[in-house]
Each structure stands twice: as structure tokens, then as C-alpha cells.
Amino acid sequence: MIPVTLTIAGSDCGGGAGIQADLKTFQELQTFGTSVITALTAQNTLGVHDVQAVPSDFVIAQLNAILDDFDVSAIKTGMLFSSDIIRAVSERLQQEKIPLIIDPVMIAKGGATLLKTEAMDAMITHLLPLATILTPNIPEAEQLTNTKITTIDDVHQAAALLLQMGPEMIIMKGGHIAEDHAATDRLYFKDGRVLTYSSQRIATKDTHGTGCTFSAAITAGIAYGLNVDEAIKQAKDFIFHAISDGLGIGHGHGPTNHFAFNNALRKTGDPDAH
Ligand SMILES: Nc1ncnc2c1ncn2[C@@H]1O[C@H](COP(=O)(O)OP(=O)(O)O)[C@@H](O)[C@H]1O
Numbered sequence: 179m180i181p182v183t184l185t186i187a188g189s190d191c192g193g194g195a196g197i198q199a200d201l202k203t204f205q206e207l208q209t210f211g212t213s214v215i216t217a218l219t220a221q222n223t224l225g226v227h228d229v230q231a232v233p234s235d236f237v238i239a240q241l242n243a244i245l246d247d248f249d250v251s252a253i254k255t256g257m258l259f260s261s262d263i264i265r266a267v268s269e270r271l272q273q274e275k276i277p278l279i280i281d282p283v284m285i286a287k288g289g290a291t292l293l294k295t296e297a298m299d300a301m302i303t304h305l306l307p308l309a310t311i312l313t314p315n316i317p318e319a320e321q322l323t324n325t326k327i328t329t330i331d332d333v334h335q336a337a338a339l340l341l342q343m344g345p346e347m348i349i350m351k352g353g354h355i356a357e358d359h360a361a362t363d364r365l366y367f368k369d370g371r372v373l374t375y376s377s378q379r380i381a382t383k384d385t386h387g388t389g390c391t392f393s394a395a396i397t398a399g400i401a402y403g404l405n406v407d408e409a410i411k412q413a414k415d416f417i418f419h420a421i422s423d424g425l426g427i428g429h430g431h432g433p434t435n436h437f438a439f440n441n442a443l444r445k446t447g448d449p450d451a452h
């Protein structure tokens with residue numbers, strides 16, 4: 179049976195991030211992708227031009243439609259936008275025992291707000307305690323912990339604070355640390371273990387949707403039965419190929435290439451080519 183994956187996130191009509199990036203990633207990693215849409219964005223590679231939130235009762239109607247019928251193997255959340263939506267989703271997910279990957283999406287690369295300021299408390303209080311894996315980048319970790327992160331030591335300290343908020347594991351994406359010249363992510367466990375995942379940092383402006391794609395790839399790996407370490411290694415390969423083999427679409431920060439991982443696999447028999 180093909181595993182079923184679910185993303186609870188916002189729509190990016192431009193296809194590079196959000197629900198669309200998640201479903202493309204789920205499909206490429208051999209899972210059956212389903213989706214609950216929390217908000218519609220009018221968005222392209224130049225930025226987010228408008229946002230319409232979906233009423234929280236309709237978000238829950240979508241979630242019930244999926245969970246009442248499908249045997250979902252792993253769930254991810256992305257843009258949740260408001261405290262109403264976060265509270266409703268958390269309450270519904272609390273009733274399930276399905277691995278939950280939380281990408282705490284807050285601000286798009288162009289600066290648009292994808293999480294209202296009023297929703298930060300709800301995210302910390304209601305959603306983070308449900309996380310199997312939390313996947314913040316540095317600015318998101320700074321917001322959640324109310325700390326400034328400039329060194330790798332700061333990253334360790336912020337991860338420790340985030341673990342106290344309830345997630346089982348934190349993967350800190352290190353893209354914004356000046357002393358890290360590679361693209362290095364660190365996985366923190368409650369027992370103090372830390373695993374490191376590193377790839378070459380690619381110099382490109384086409385990184386729209388990298389966070390969404392990476393967390394969706396982890397979700398697909400977990401749904402497939404990989405352990406967390408294997409799922410993150412695969413996700414790191416997936417995003418590395420997606421960034422390095424860019425598509426050149428749009429006039430701004432272009433989307434990543436969701437075909438690239440499988441293209442590399444078909445060519446070499448081994449996608450681990452970096
Ligand atoms: N330019 C890049 N080259 C290689 N990997 C990257 C690049 N930018 C981001 N990544 C990787 O993509 C994944 C998603 O990162 P993202 O959410 O964009 O975080 P960050 O803000 O830390 O870059 C992470 O594994 C990160 O290390």
C-alpha cells in the first residue's frame with residue numbers, strides 16, 4: 179500500500195512553496211499526498227501580493243474529511259496564519275497519534291507575513307507540544323525563543339529552549355549562520371544527542387519554497403517508514419538536487435526543481451551525489 183501523507187498549509191498559486199511544493203515533493207517521494215488548505219496566497223516568484231485566510235471551521239471540515247477516511251502515515255504543517263486556525267488544528271490533531279512535522283512558517287523570503295503576530299503564542303502553547311519534529315530556520319528559531327542567534331553556540335542554546343517547548347526533536351536549519359559556509363542542519367534530541375547534516379551551499383537566488391520542500395520530504399520519508407535520521411538524509415539530498423538543478427522559472431526568486439532528485443537517481447542509481 180502506498181503511504182498517505184498530509185500537508186496542512188497555505189496555497190502558493192505560483193507553485194513554488196506551500197501546498198503545491200508539498201504535494202510535488204510527496205509525489206516524487208512515492209507517497210499519496212493529501213492537503214488541507216489554511217489560506218490562499220496570491221503569490222509568484224516576486225513576492226506575496228495578497229492573502230485570504232480560510233475560516234477555521236472549514237479548515238477543520240477539510241481535516242475531518244481526510245482523517246475520517248484515509249489512513250494517514252505522516253502529517254506536516256506549514257503556513258497556519260492565525261491563532262484561530264492554529265487552535266482548531268491543534269485540538270483536532272491532538273486526537274491522533276500520527277507523526278507530525280511542524281514547519282513554523284512565519285515570513286516569506288520577500289518579507290510578507292505568513293503568521294500573524296497574534297498567532298505566535300498559540301503556536302507555542304498549542305502546536306509545538308504536538309510536534310514529532312520541528313523544523314525552524316534561524317529567524318524562526320529567534321522569534322520562537324526571543325533570542326538572537328549569530329553563532330553555532332547560539333544555535334545549540336536556542337535548540338535547547340525549543341526542546342523545552344515540547345517537540346520530540348528539533349532540526350535547526352543553519353542557512354543564516356555566517357560562520358557556516360556549507361548548508362548545515364542540526365538535529366537535536368531530548369537526550370542531548372545532536373546529528374549534523376551538511377551539503378555544499380549553492381549560490382543561487384532560486385530558493386523559493388526550500389523550507390516547505392525540505393519539511394515535506396522529511397514527512398514523506400517518515401510516512402515511508404524511514405527512521406528520522408534516514409528521512410532527513412533523504413530530504414537533504416532531495417533539497418540539494420532541487421536547488422542545484424534550478425528551473426529558471428519566473429522573474430524573481432525562482433522555485434526549486436522537484437524532479438531533480440529522481441532525475442539524479444535515474445542517471446546514477448544513487449541520488450547522494452554531493
Ligand atoms: N543555498 C542553499 N544551498 C544548499 N542548501 C540550501 C540552500 N538554502 C537552503 N538550503 C537547505 O534547504 C533546506 C531548507 O532550508 P530553508 O528553510 O530555506 O532554511 P534556511 O533559511 O536555513 O536556508 C535546509 O536543509 C537548508 O540547509
Ligand SMILES: Cc1ncc(COP(=O)(O)OP(=O)(O)O)c(N)n1
Pocket residue numbers: 187188189190195196197219221256257283285286287288292385386387388389390391431
Ligand atoms: C503559502 C506559502 N507557504 C509557505 C511559504 C514559505 O515558504 P519557504 O519554503 O519558507 O520559502 P520562501 O517564502 O522563503 O521562499 C510561502 N512563501 N508561501
